[in-house]
Amino acid sequence: MRVGEVPVYIVPGPIVIVQTLVRDWGTLYPSLVVTVLITLGALTAATVLGVAIAVLFAQSKWIEQSFFPYAVILQVTPIVAIAPLIIIWVRDTATALLICAWIVAFFPIVSNTTLGLNSTDHNLLNLLQLYGASRRQVFWYLRMPSAAPYFLGGLRISGGLALIGAVVAEFVAGSGGIQSGLAYRILEAGYQLQIPRMFAALFMITGTGILIFVVLTLVNHFALRRWHESAVRREG
């Protein structure tokens, strides 16, 4: 029984999708692992490099204003447009895809963490100056903790973006005949008119994205629950 008699090759029903998921698990699961690894790799690189760059930016307004435009250029250039170049330039497919996903994921972390590092309470800064604190102490005792909520907000956005970046890059690579990840499975299924399998792969990507978001939200909550307004329950 199908509602409105929509044929399976237009929109497959949920039961067909689940059946396909189970039947094709052998090919879909390894592809999922590839996509997830690229996503997590890109997110890790985005976190490490993003925070490092933000720390550099926070050292002086001059550095920030000189180099921030480059971060913006990377952010606003559509990844679909530069992915083919990166795939040509970088021989190793996994590395090329990692770079693409990283480009998409790193901006929110850089931008938010920089904002956070510069948002330290001025009177607290004055107080540390009064105590004769070193730059290093000011950084570790004040700037880093006050940047934490901003960084975690950026991380939550970047988690989803890393996945999107990975999938987009896989699509670009896939249309060039390079096999990699779930996006390639979607392309392949599309060429073969295996619509249920396309949907099955799509659901896996969406599920992964939701899972990443939930995990990062939990991290955010547990890191901030004792002190930050965003994570503390409001007294009724």
Next chain:
Amino acid sequence: MREAQALVALRGVDKVYSNGVVALQGLDLAIREGEFVSLLGPSGCGKSTALRLIAGLGDLTRGAIDWADHLSSSARRDIGFVFQDATLMPWATVFNNIYLPLRVRGTPRAEAAPRVERAMEQVGLAGSGKAYPRELSGGMRMRVSIARALVAGPKILLMDEPFAALDEITRFRLNDDLLQLWASQRWTVVFVTHSVFESVYLSTRILVMGARPGRVTAEVPVAVRSPRDPTFRTSNAYAEQCRTVSARLAEAMQP
């Protein structure tokens, strides 16, 4: 004679901000050891600016700040500063907030713990070490802020309208607690306020400041027994002093 005893003195101090505002002009004042001095004036008279300059926050445009000879330059760091709002680190517990000045000096946590505990006891916060600032009332937060200023054993305590944002009941109680602490510890206090009543209640000497440009226009010694207790608030001597200081303040505000 008086000059010789000054713990810290500002001489002919001008402060012009980068936007051209003349905050202070020809400010002369001397703070003696063990005094409780209030800087009283309308908003914009530069009293907070003067306090920040004593603390070493910001540069003078002209003039000098002289510290007593017996103070080494490191002893000048023995300044406790309390801002108008508590200015606590929201991510840190009460204990860690009070530990901050000692942490900056490299005092190990274990060694600092008894001093932090003592400072918490002094301001009536014993046992709240594990709480976070957001879990405390405004008055309690201010107590944390005062404990942080006291923990390193400062020579001089600078307070910038510390109780202005609190309700009257809390303010009175903190006034009394502060007076009691001052009576037992005898640090030097410079207290910025715009409240005549608060300045008379607390100080041994009041410096009235006038605005634009900021300078000291009158000096009123508060010659009543100290330390004071709540009965002082309703006494004739208190009312008389408040009347005098109000008159000086009114003169200071004349163009």
